[in-house]
Amino acid sequence: MPNARVLRDIKARNVVKANEVLRRAYLYVARNETLSPQVRHQAQLQLNTFGKYTRPTTVKNRCSESGRGRGIISEFALCRYQFRLKALKLELPGVHKASW
């Protein structure tokens, strides 16, 4: 069972995906300088009604093993410590400890 912060992040990811197309459409209208200011303002007001988790910036890559939020190596979705543990156990293909 992932920790609460990971569960929240998973939720945010799903909500972002569900609302992405609609949000983009409103963004297009709101940021389009060729449209009338009234229309753009209405679009901006609509954008403001979207929930917190519909914004892609609320999504944070966390460690898929420990749930840690800092020191993530995003290619492996692991934090630096879990990355080290897994690499030493040879569970990451193509990764091995440097020695020369």
Place this chain on the structure above:
Amino acid sequence: MAAAAIRPMRLAALTKTRCSIFQTAYNPTSARTGAKYLRARLRGPSMVNYYPPEANIAQIIRQWPELEMRNYAEEERLQDVEDKKKRGKGAPKKAKEKGDSRRAGRKR
């Protein structure tokens, strides 16, 4: 020797032709059209696949009861809750009305 100065009108015509050939929008004043929000790829589909899928044990047990599997983590959690209740450390009673809530009695 450099050619004589090209008139801006000719340059504009050149840009217009280039736009029609390469199917790009002709926008000489660089007005913000919001096109970048439509052009950018959708990020949701790849975002959802970040965490590896995890098996939901409770759901498996519900779906196939004939397997007679047990959810040890859940059983342990429920046992812990029972033990805490016995020691008087359970969750507080829910208030029936707003006045009964613990929050209402707080001074602040």
